[in-house]
Amino acid sequence: MLATAELQAQNPARKEVWQGHATKFAKISPTLEHVCPFGFFLVRLSHWSSCLLAAWDHSSCDTFRSDPIRITRLVLGAYGSHYGLRPHEELIVFWNTRWSRLFEYWATTMQRVRNWQKPFQSTFDASDRLRMNCDESSEVQDFADFSETDRTPEVATWTELRRRLEAAYHKADENSRRISMHLTFFMWQHSNESEFAAHIAECPLGMLALSLHRLIVYLRFLSEQVPLELNHAVRIAHAAExxxxxxxxxxxxxxxxxxxxxxxxxxxxxxxxRAGTDSYQTKPFTLDFFPAELLTSRAERKQLSELAASGAQLLGNLRQKLQAWPSAAYQKLLKALLRHLEAEVHRPGSHQIVFMTMVYGRRYAKYLKGWLQRAAALGHLPRLLVFCVDEHAKEECDKAHLEPSYCIAGKQKTAANKFHMMAAIINLGFDVLYLDFDLVLFKDPLPEILSHYDKAELLMTRDFGSECLNIGVVYAKAHADTAEFLQELIVWLWNHPYEFCQKAFAGMMGQEDIQYNDLFGDPVRAVPRWGFLDSLNLFVTSTIYNGDVQGWTGEMDKIIIFHFLDSTGDVAPEFALKGGYVNLFDGFYDNPRLNLSDIETPLYEQDDQIRASLMDSRQAFPAQIWPCLNTDPSSLPQWKKIQRNEILSRSELRPVEI
Known part of the structure; x- marks a missing residue:
């Protein structure tokens, strides 16, 4: 129905085509706004575009004269939030929907229409253009002469700022990127409220452009600033409207x-x-699970410990939920857990523990056979669930797993899916040990983990030389606090899909900053007792970039899990200590020298290359464990410096001694 999809195929001069589209869009009921607000925005946008290209020669087009499209209402939530979102969250969530892809296409195409037809040439006079562009001329100067030493002056004209923005986004060279970064910190950095308001009043569209520019940069490099900048953008958009x-x-x-x-x-x-492919950090608007399968009531969470200790209750609960029209992924999970319970001789008072990993892509799927072989050798294949989020992984898992029903199919290729599956498992009363796929089990991890069972509800690893969390290995109990924490994390990530999964996890525990708490509230609401597994010698990582932060120390024969940080098969060669990517998946899981079923002979004794790889990551004992901070402290916003010190002083957020 979206008429804008035909803009490239149809001749814009054919007025009758667009009159026909206007007729179609006029028939769509305004009640759609309450059912699907972002979809309704695209309907209104497409109706408006049809009227524009029909030269406003259609009876339905009169509505836009009396009721123009209010972006602040339809997207920025100015007159009542959608989906329970706050105004500053709506633009981000809209950007994460399929509707925004249509908006992206619409924006690109309408810019071409503007150049073809100049439809607004008579709409705005010279005075209007001066107000829009905030200078004496609407000409954009040539910026080819920008030099390496060019700097934005302390007092820049709006014309100069606009030229800099154009340079930063229309030239893909190093100097343009530098200009882009420099502009990010221009204006407002040291301005007070009155100056900020004066800038908005003087040039609202220019301020909106600068705010959106800063937002783009923060989304890439300083995500904790995003909510604050969104707040600015919403305020400026109101002024512009x-x-x-x-x-x-x-x-x-x-x-x-x-x-x-x-x-x-x-x-x-x-x-x-830029090629249009999705990253593993993509947070799809639509999930593999239904909300009720991930988000439970407080009363349900309180019963988790009792449920987890009773095999009979677990069985009854699983069978009951199978009758309740579950999502496809949840149905497969229920059947897998039911199969696990029916095959297990349950000991009264003990907790059921399942292992879980997640995999997708043809490249990784081929290593599943070796991965499962190693788990089987250590006796854990009967408890290992594999979340296969594409057909390649599902096909290989079905062939390699002794229990193909444990190969649970999903569709959303996102790292956030591990939180969804963990939450679903815990809500059903099972403890879960999540393992990233880019690791190898040297020994059985359960004895070490269970030796700390009574000390914490959540156990995980960290960096070798810093307090930054590494959630490649996470043990989570079926406990009310753990369930609530995961639910809060899932909701926060859905509302803030730009955030890196591991940083969001740490932020919800108070270990990193993900927003300005004084303005937006403390996101830390439910932190279970938690602790670090030994990340110096037992649960260790490879060294990719920094030997002070990554690696291991001690004795090789004590290593339980080696997490080799594959980084989706890519590294930044200019920073990598090896100067490029090293494929350790081949070294561990496609290596004819290794017998992965042999747990008596260590892998590093079976192949000297494995020993060499381990030794490449062996470091001296760290002189200190650094705070988790990935940015030069001097460049941090003032609010973050204060907030970090306040949070570090909160004893209830610190890990327990393990």
Missing amino acids: DAFPDLLPALLEAEWPLLTFLSMGTQIVQWRS
Whole structure:
């Protein structure tokens, strides 16, 4: 139904085509806004575009004269939030939907229409253009002469700032990227509220462009600033809509690259590359599970410990939920856990523990056979669930697993799916040991983990030389606090899909900053008792970039799990100590020298290359464990410096002694 999809195929001059589209869109009921607000925004946008290309020669087009499209209402939640979101969260969530891809296409195409037809040439006079562009000329100067030493002056004209923005986003060279970063910290850095308000009043569209630019940069490099910048952008958008009540034509006609920024936001929030491929950090708007399968009531969470200790209750609960129209992934999980319980001789008072990993992609799927062989050798294949989120992984798992029903099919290729599966398992009364796929089991991890069972509800690893969490190995009990923590994490990530999964996990535990708490509230609501597994010698990582932070120390024969940090098969060669990517998947799981079923002979004794790989990551004992901070402290926003010190002083957020 979206008429804008035909903009490239149809001749824009054929007015009758667009009159027909306007007729179609006029028939869509306004009640759609309450059912699907972002979809309704695209309907209104497409109706408006049809009227524009029909030269407003259609009876339904009169509605836009009396009721122009209010972006602050339909997208920014100015008059009532959608989905329980706060105003500053709505743009980000919109960017993460399929509707935003249509908006991205619409924005690109309408910019072409503007160049073809110049539909707003008579709409705005010279005075209007001066207000939009905030200078004496709407000409954008040539920026080819920007030099390496060029700097934005302390007092820049709006024309100069606009030229810099154009340079940063229309030239893909190093100097343009530097200009982009420099602009991020220009304005507001040291300004007070009155100066900020004065800038908005003077040039609302320019300020909106600068705010969106900063937002784009923060999404990539300093995500904890994103909510604050979104708050600024919403405020400025209100002012822009007050200055230009019919804002849409102004966005299209102004020289500021506003539509460019709005389109870029969609790509970044959805973690798409320029080629259009999704990253493993993509957070799909639609999940593999239904909300009720991930989010439980407080009363249900309180019963978890009792449920977990009773085999009869676990069986009854699983059978009951199978009758309740579960999602496809949840149904497969229920059947797998039911199969596990029926095959297990349950000891009264003991907790059921399942292992879980997640895999997708043809490249990784081929290593499943070896991965499962190693788990089987250590006796854990009967408790190992594999979340296969594409057909390649499912096919290989079905062939290699002794229990193909433990190969649970999903569709969403996202790292966040491990949180969803963990939450679903815990809500059903099972403890879960999550293992990243890019690791190898040298020994059985359960004895060491269970030796700390009574000390914490959540156990995980960290970096070798810092307090940064590494959630490649996580043991989570079926406990009310753990269930609530995972639920809070899942909801927060759905509302903030731009955030890196591991940073969000740490942020919800108070170990990293993910927003300005004084303004947006403390996201840390439910932190279970937690502790670090020994990450110096037992649960260790390879060294990819920094020997002070990554690696291991001690005795090789004590290593239980070696997490070799594959990084999806890619590294930054200019920073990697090896100067490039080293494929340890081949070394461990496609190596004819290794017998993965032999647990008596260590893998490093079976192949000297394995020993060499381990020794490459062996470091001296760290002189100190550094705080988790990935940025030069001097460049941090002032609020973060204060907030970090406050959080570090909260004893209830510190790990227990293990």
